[in-house]
Amino acid sequence: MDEYLDIVDAHGKPTGKAELKSVIHAKGYYHNTAHIWFYTKDSKILLSQRSAKKNICPLMWDVSVAGHIDAGETVKQAAIRETKEEIGLSISEKDLYKIGVFECFQSYESGIIDNEFHNTFIAELPVSLDKLVKQEEEVEALKLVSFEDFKALIKSIGNNNNHFVPSNKTYYEFVLNAITKHIK
Numbered sequence: 001m002d003e004y005l006d007i008v009d010a011h012g013k014p015t016g017k018a019e020l021k022s023v024i025h026a027k028g029y030y031h032n033t034a035h036i037w038f039y040t041k042d043s044k045i046l047l048s049q050r051s052a053k054k055n056i057c058p059l060m061w062d063v064s065v066a067g068h069i070d071a072g073e074t075v076k077q078a079a080i081r082e083t084k085e086e087i088g089l090s091i092s093e094k095d096l097y098k099i100g101v102f103e104c105f106q107s108y109e110s111g112i113i114d115n116e117f118h119n120t121f122i123a124e125l126p127v128s129l130d131k132l133v134k135q136e137e138e139v140e141a142l143k144l145v146s147f148e149d150f151k152a153l154i155k156s157i158g159n160n161n162n163h164f165v166p167s168n169k170t171y172y173e174f175v176l177n178a179i180t181k182h183i184k
Helices: 021-027 075-087 147-155 166-183
Strands: 004-008 014-020 030-039 044-050 065-068 097-107 113-124 139-146
Touching: 004 021, 004 030, 014 021, 021 113, 030 075, 030 166, 044 147, 065 075, 075 113, 075 139, 097 166, 113 166, 139 147, 147 166
Parallel strands: 030 113
Antiparallel strands: 004 014, 030 044, 030 065, 044 139, 097 113
16 A cells, blocks of 8 residues: 655654655655564563565564554554554553664665664563464564574574564664563
8 A cells, every 4th residue: 555654854853744655665755664562471572474465575574563654643643553453453552662763774676765763662462462363465474482582583683594684683682672671
């Protein structure tokens, strides 16, 4: 779907302009996304495998839920909407704990120039994995991994394991540290 997104400047500040996502990715305009990392009380992290249909990093494992922020939508509204769409889970703003905004500026062979600011939240997963309903266009599979397994997967990035999106190693390390501190 080609929705309208708000364009931001190189520092993530709104410009007051919006454009179609396809144009934003073709021209490399800066824009915002919402990322939500879900964790469990028993120290596991929900990972989402990107759909085989995705233009960017198909079948790679990544953030629990992520998506673009529609024009006029707040970051938290997008996080709530994307969570419902991608994994069928209803959450509220009070469930979200923001851990930061991360620059992710990448160009791909497909011609996509993806200059995103990941507005990143963590939240406790309030249901079991079997209660989640994945959106086929976005999510191939879901799994829970222990903090230790998550750490081992991060360490193996770059060893041709093709598990995680390779460019996000520092980001994954930050997320794991933030979740670990938050639940202690």
